[in-house]
Amino acid sequence: MKKLILALVLLPTLVFAQHKISGTFSPAKQFKAALLYKLEPAKTVYINNTTIVDGRFEMLLDASVKPGMYRIVYALPQDQYNFDFIYNNEDVVFDFNANKGMSFQASKENILLNNYKHEMYVVKGKINTLYSDKDIDKAEYTACIKELKEIQEKAEQASKDMLAYDFIKASRTYTPNTFEDAATYFNNYKTHYFNPIDFSNPVLQRSGFLMDAAIKYIYTFVDNGRKNTSYKNNIDDVVRITSKEKAIQKSILESLWNQFKNKNNEEVTNYIASQHLQKLLDPVKDEILLSDMKAFQNTAMGATAPDFSxxxxxxxxxxxxxxxxxxxxxxxxxxxxxxxxxxxxxxxxxxxxxxxxxxxxxxxxxxxxxxxxxxxxxxxxxxxxxxxxxxxxxxxxxxxxxxxxxxxxxxxxxxxxxxxxxxxxxxxxxxxx
Missing domain, CATH: 3.40.30.10 (Glutaredoxin)
Structure with a gap:
C-alpha cells in the first residue's frame, strides 16, 4: 500500500515535470516576441510562443515536449531571423545578441556543441592562414592537424549518449596524416566531405544540419573561372549522395532553387528545376512551386515572352x-x-x-x-x-x-x-x- 501511495504521489510530478527555455535578447528594444518550433524532416512544427519583455523571455515546457532540435523565431521573415538549439530534458538558457550571435549559459549539450564548433573554427582558420603563406611552417602545420584530431576525439567522447554526439560525429572534417599542399588538401577535403554524414540519421534529419552541410558543399568547392559549371556539378553530387532520402533531397533542392532564383542566376536556377527538382514534385501538393518554376523558365533572358491578350x-x-x-x-x-x-x-x-x-x-x-x-x-x-x-x-x-x-x-x-x-x-x- 505504501508503494502504491508513493507512486500516486510521484505520478503528477512525472507528468507535469517542467524544464524551461529562457534567455535575453539585445538590443532589447529590437525584440518583441519569440516563437518556438520543433524541427522535423522537411518541416517545422509550432510548439509555443511568448512575448519578449525588456529583452527577456521564458517558456515552460512540460513532459510532452520531446527531445530534439528546436528553433526560436524572433522576427520576420521566419527563415532569416531564427536560431536552432538542442532540447534534451534540461533547462536551456542563452544570451542572443543581434550583432555577436548566440551564447549558452545553461544546457550541457548546447554548450558542448558550441564550444566544439568554435574550437574547430579556430584551428581551421590557422590551417587556412598557413596555406596562405609562401613558406609553410610544417611543424606548426603538423601541430594544427594534431589539434584538429584531438578536438574531434575529445568532443565525441564527451558527447556520448547525447544528441550533440550525432552532430559532432557528422562534423568530423577531413584530416590529412601528412603534409599536403593547398591544392591536394582542397581536393581531398572535397572528396571526403560527405564521408561522416549519414543522410538517413533521424537525429540529423530532424534538424537543419543536412541542409546546411549540402549548401555549404555547393558554395565552397567552386572554381571562380567557371562558377556555374561548378555549382551544377556540386548540385549533381548532392543529388547523388541523397538519392535514398527523397524528402531531404527535395527540401535541399527547393531551397537551392529559391537561393539561385533570388541571385538572378537563371542558368543554375533552371538547371535545378529541369534536371532534378521537377521530377520530385507532386502536381497537386506542389502546384504553386511548379507554376513558379514554369514562369521563371518562361521569362528567362532571351526567351520569347509569354503571350497574352x-x-x-x-x-x-x-x-x-x-x-x-x-x-x-x-x-x-x-x-x-x-x-x-x-x-x-x-x-x-x-x-x-x-x-x-x-x-x-x-x-x-x-x-x-x-x-x-x-x-x-x-x-x-x-x-x-x-x-x-x-x-x-x-x-x-x-x-x-x-x-x-x-x-x-x-x-x-x-x-x-x-x-x-x-x-x-x-x-x-x-x-x-
Missing amino acids: WPSKMGSTKLSELSGKDFYIVTFWSSTCSHCLAELPVLKTYLSNKKNIQVLAVGLEDERENWEKTIVDYPDFTQIYGYNKWDNPIPIAYGISSTPSFFVLDKDKKIVAKPNDVTALTAYLDSQK
Whole structure:
C-alpha cells in the first residue's frame, strides 16, 4: 500500500515535470516576441510562443515536449531571423545578441556543441592562414592537424549518449596524416566531405544540419573561372549522395532553387528545376512551386515572352501580334501601390519623345474604379486591366510577386532585360542607343 501511495504521489510530478527555455535578447528594444518550433524532416512544427519583455523571455515546457532540435523565431521573415538549439530534458538558457550571435549559459549539450564548433573554427582558420603563406611552417602545420584530431576525439567522447554526439560525429572534417599542399588538401577535403554524414540519421534529419552541410558543399568547392559549371556539378553530387532520402533531397533542392532564383542566376536556377527538382514534385501538393518554376523558365533572358491578350478596339489584341516598335515594355503595377505611383510618372516623362517604344501596363487590381481613375494620366500606355490581381493569368505566367515589375522585350518579343526599377529600366534603354 505504501508503494502504491508513493507512486500516486510521484505520478503528477512525472507528468507535469517542467524544464524551461529562457534567455535575453539585445538590443532589447529590437525584440518583441519569440516563437518556438520543433524541427522535423522537411518541416517545422509550432510548439509555443511568448512575448519578449525588456529583452527577456521564458517558456515552460512540460513532459510532452520531446527531445530534439528546436528553433526560436524572433522576427520576420521566419527563415532569416531564427536560431536552432538542442532540447534534451534540461533547462536551456542563452544570451542572443543581434550583432555577436548566440551564447549558452545553461544546457550541457548546447554548450558542448558550441564550444566544439568554435574550437574547430579556430584551428581551421590557422590551417587556412598557413596555406596562405609562401613558406609553410610544417611543424606548426603538423601541430594544427594534431589539434584538429584531438578536438574531434575529445568532443565525441564527451558527447556520448547525447544528441550533440550525432552532430559532432557528422562534423568530423577531413584530416590529412601528412603534409599536403593547398591544392591536394582542397581536393581531398572535397572528396571526403560527405564521408561522416549519414543522410538517413533521424537525429540529423530532424534538424537543419543536412541542409546546411549540402549548401555549404555547393558554395565552397567552386572554381571562380567557371562558377556555374561548378555549382551544377556540386548540385549533381548532392543529388547523388541523397538519392535514398527523397524528402531531404527535395527540401535541399527547393531551397537551392529559391537561393539561385533570388541571385538572378537563371542558368543554375533552371538547371535545378529541369534536371532534378521537377521530377520530385507532386502536381497537386506542389502546384504553386511548379507554376513558379514554369514562369521563371518562361521569362528567362532571351526567351520569347509569354503571350497574352487584352480587349481592344479590334476586339482582342495579342502581345505576339504587335509590330512596328524596337522595344516593348511590359510593366506590372497597381493603383494602390505607392512605389508604382512614384515610378510610372518617371517612365511617362522619359518616353514622352520616344516613338519606338510601347508600354503595356498590366494593372493588378481588386477593383476597377480606382484603376480607371489612375490610367487617365497615362494615355500613351496600353492599359490592361488585371482582374483578380495576383490570381490573374498574366502575372502568374510572368511569375510576378511584387509591383512594380518590368520586362523589356525586343521587336521579336524576346526578353532582353528585367530591370529592378525604373532607374535601371531607363539606364538600359539609354545603353541601347
